[in-house]
Amino acid sequence: MIPVDDYLFLSLALFTIGVIGVLTRRNVIIMLMSIELILNAVNINLMVFSRMWGTVDGQVFAIFIITDAAAEAAVGLGIILAFFHNRETVLADEMDIMKW
Amino acid sequence: MNTPYFLEHIWLIPLFPLLTAAVMLFYGRKLANNIVSYLCAGSVFVSFIFSVGAFFQLVAMPQGERFFTKVLFEWVPAVPYHMFDGRLAQFVAGWEFQIDPLSAVMILVVTGVGFLIHVYSTGYMALEGGYYRFFGYLNLFMFAMLILVLANNFLMMFVGWEGVGTCSYLLIGFYFHRKSASDAGKKAFIVNRVGDAGFLLGIFLCSAVLGTVRFSDIGPALHAGNFQKGDPWLTAIALLLFVGAAGKSAQIPLYVWLPDAMEGPTPVSALIHAATMVTAGVYMVTRTNAIYQLAPKAMYVVALVGAITALFAATIGVVQNDIKKVLAYSTVSQLGYMFLACGVGAFTAGIFHLMTHAFFKGLLFLAAGSVIHALSGEQDMRKMGALSKRIPVTYWTMLIATLAIAGIFPFAGFVSKDLILGKAYEQDVLLWAIGYFTAGMTAFYMFRLVFMTFHGTSRVDHEVEHHIHESPKAMLVPLVILAGLSIVGGLVSWPEILGGNSHFVHFLEPVVGMAHQSRIEPLKGPSSRIGEINLMLMSEGLVVLGILFAWYLYIKRTELPAKIAKGLNGFYELVYHKYYVDELYDALFVNRAKDLGLALGWFDTNVINGVGVDGAGWLTRFVSRASMWWDTWIVDGSVKLGARIVWVLSLPVRLIQDGLVQSYMLFIVIGLIGFLGYYFYLAHHAVH
């Protein structure tokens, strides 16, 4: 019988890796992928808790999260493509037109 | 009891033409000509069938209550108001169809003659542009006219009244690209407005005095309000209504539009400006005879106007050279006859003459149209002559019609006209004399027309000469039918004296019979049979004299007319120019109206535009300049000041904000760590 903690540790590991990826990698695509990673960590938590309480609510939320991930991927990648068409780069620290 | 089908569905009669009219005016452009003609003529024929059915079912009813109304829906709901005498009344106007002998006769005439003229038009208009448009208008007219004669109250009648006016306007101006035509249309329309104004006032006064606009309530209302004979209110109503009638039926002084109306296509002249619409006035007067019979003065005015119009128009007709103009003036004069009849209280005679007149005058116009058709558009009688051999059918039918209108025994015109003259003689010898003389002139100028057109030597232009041709069957058949009617039309009311029993008059009695209930003595027959016979013989004699005179002038000694014209030059000029009435009206009204328009225009440009609009514009510009200054220096200034301040204060923040997503995320993480740490701190303390 597996205690919940193992799952939590797993998701924590994935979450941390995702955070590091988002914060440190220059490549925007990899940043996005790391975000997916984070979302997955969240999903694991939802799964395990819904299993713990014996209800499916967690799974429903997971579905919503996946939906959101899909939307985010579509829009984000669209932005990346457009940006790449204009600026010939996918590096995050060259996208600095967000200031003032 | 189950009401007879045709009476129950009386409202269908106007509906058929309306439908086809709608189809024509909306989709007609796409339809082929023959389809158009079948649709339109067909619809009129159907309503003719319905009319016949209704007529017979009405006759089937017992003599006394030959009356039927059908309310389609309540149009103007009951509105209470005070009449002049203070009584409270309801103003109700339903969309209500009524049929009684009078309406029955009218719808028969309208649909019957209308149908014939439709058929005729299919031939006559075959080569004209706007075929569908023409028939659309024509059917619209049929609809309006039927509404007019089937209405059971003034309002609904007024709808029809205006409808026919509009259609006549549209049809007179059918060749709108010709200025004269469109002008004629406008003239007709405007002159009619004058009459309609009187008519409207009459309606208002009627509802104010009698408290009703329903025809079938007028009689009882007169009872209830026991009005004395010659009551001034009633006289006023009658006169106002007569103004309307005069406008519609081209009586002095509002007759001027009818001659010009001849600009329209000939079938139109036949249908609208001879057979049906122009007689609407007569119909209306007859319809409201109950009022008239209580207003002898008004009656006398009607009679006088009618008589004078008759004579006046006849004199003009004598000298006209345009074949349609002659017919037009003769129409005016015949209408004068009818009003004369109404004026002397012989309403039935008036209606009877209306019917016969519809036959032969319609026929005359159609025949004239056929002649014009044959001469490819020529209307001037001086360019005609000796056509009797070339277009025999037209000739014979036209001759019959002429005999009828001249009142030769035993044609339709004879009966009706002598009926009128007989009644006139009883009332007032003077009126009779005028009518009598007019009859002679009528005979004269009508035969002048026939002779100039068909006899003598041909004065036709050469290029026209060699393609004179008899008109197509579609045009000839109606001619023949109408000719037949013009012959036997009189028989329906053959005077007793000649061994007949005037059915028609008796049939109409109940309508004017309201006179019986109201307190004036019924019309008594001619004083003595001898008198009547004498009158007939006298008129016949005069008529024959007129014909002979015409023959003498225009066949025997053709140079004479010019001589005579030269002989009494001034007078001839006067008559030839229609007594300069048009010029007089121009001087009196038209130009004054134009002046008024110019004055108003000047006022508009100089006062309204100059002072009002431009002034306002200048003011606005000035104000806006001021506010602009305020904007730039005060409003913007303050905003800029604020911006500057913020810019200064935000220096340190801008150093952190480097626009890199990841550094922002870094700050998020820092915040997260902070929160978590604070949370743990709290938790820690919660434990202890």
Added chain:
Amino acid sequence: MQTLNQALFIFFAVLAVASAILMVTRRNIVHGAVFLITTLLSTAGIFLLLQAEFLFIVQVILYVGGIMVLFVFVIMLVNLDVSMRQVQFNRQWFVAGALALVLAGQFLFAIWAGRGALRLPAMANEISPKNTEAVADALFSHYMLPFEIASILLLVAMIGAVVMAKRRAG
């Protein structure tokens, strides 16, 4: 059975974490994508262990079969060789890593503090056949409104993506 589950969990967990690390560290984005796929698949396996078959399928179809395909697409559309030769980590990488680890430590502390408190109920031997229906019921009865909103979100995202990906004329 028990041990089997244990083994499976460990297998999936290790696979997930390992490939996640590789994903973040790889220089070649395509490899990164592949490793992420591996992570997602093993996560799906863990869902299966947690008796969420439907979510397992959703994870595989949507995430692996849909979203990641998109990623691979874009990766192939953008030019790789350049970005492969550039520096992979940005200037703040050290600070960021440190802070991330601090955050992880805080969470770790939290979980460690409450370890053993929560346990899963005994696992049924065969997967319950009702999972899909249960999810559907919850989704379409109790979570109807959020569901609709999510669908609208997807619609908006789709339109946005189309608009952005569309080639500007001229």
Added chain:
Amino acid sequence: MPFVLPVLYAVVIVAVLPLLAGYIVLMERKVMADMQARLGPMRVGPHGLLQPIADAVKLLLKEDIIPDKADRLMFWFAPLVSVTMALLAYSALAIGPAFQIADLNIGLLFILAISSLGIYGIVLGGWASNSHYSLLGALRSAAQLVSYETAAGLGLISVLLLAGSLSMKDIVQAQLDQGVWFGFSVPFGFFIYLVGSIAETNRAPFDLPEAESELVAGYMTEYSGFRWSLYFLAEYANLIIVAGIATTLFLGGWLRPGARYHEHIPGTGIEWLDALPALLTLGVALYSLKLAPTQPVKIQKIVMVLVAVLCLGVACVLAGALFAPPAVMQGIHGAFWFMAKVFAYIYAFLWIRFTFPRYRFDQLMRLGWRFLIPLALVNVIGVGVAIVLRQQFAWGPIVSLIPTTLATLGVAMLLAKDDAPVAEAQTAAGE
């Protein structure tokens, strides 16, 4: 040991599948030859019966080239992905009431998910070989798969609504209970899935990823020898998979036409259709016996006789099954019917392939997005309505679906009509 049987099936499938694929290739070549009035392979074995084996040997002996600039890891990895996913999908396929590795309660979704993973094999392979043809082919095929999965999935949903279950077994059972194959009650679902599946397996007329004339062999350009044969195997495995799905969902799975398995007592009440399989195989056996002497070479004669013996054996099994207990009988016959339907479906594929010209890529996309998907949506809605009708008014399973079918037909015509001018315009614009 509950999972002995599944493991056995798995082994059988893995062992038999390559052979099957080879023989489908043979079938393909034969059918093509037939349609082109040729004989097709005749040399290797009688009527080329041994051709597949020869091909396999050739492929295995070929040199295995890895391009210089290729990404070795991915290049090695991609084909494995393809073939693995293709084989994995079989674990949920129910070949008969008995022959199934695992009766998942989400069987259909499982198959879809797994086969949708096959795309990675193609994309990665195309990318890894670092060649423009390959990359373009890969992207095309990926786009194509993504687009047509949607349509095909929607086509399947109509059936799921009717069956009310995702498990292959239950779906077949539902068809048995409702007494009609869903292919007949929702023809449009079937049609949509047919087109969708052709596109998903990258077969003509949708074989753009490997359109020889445009990009040599698409994502497989740089592959050769064993890896290439893996792709090949994966492709044909997928072919069988989609055929299996279609058979299960639309053609009644292992049910024999007009099946009434409820009241079957062994040895009695055998309807002649039950006897049909045995008779067929017997006929084949006799025919091949008759052909045997006419073969030119001795070895061919021998092989022909072997074939005859094989068929005879199968015939005996099928006949014997009639007298076995129902379970066994249904198992064996079910397998027979299932395979028969699968091959019929594949035959339809081949037929279409040799009949239709190849689509242009934009036409392909338009067909997918502007025609199939709207149609599929309408169809799904219609099926929902039909189900309501069935529940509310107790209409029959066929009758309730007739209005749906008609409505969908109307919509199809509408779409086709208003799509035509657009197609013209875009073709004119060369878009």
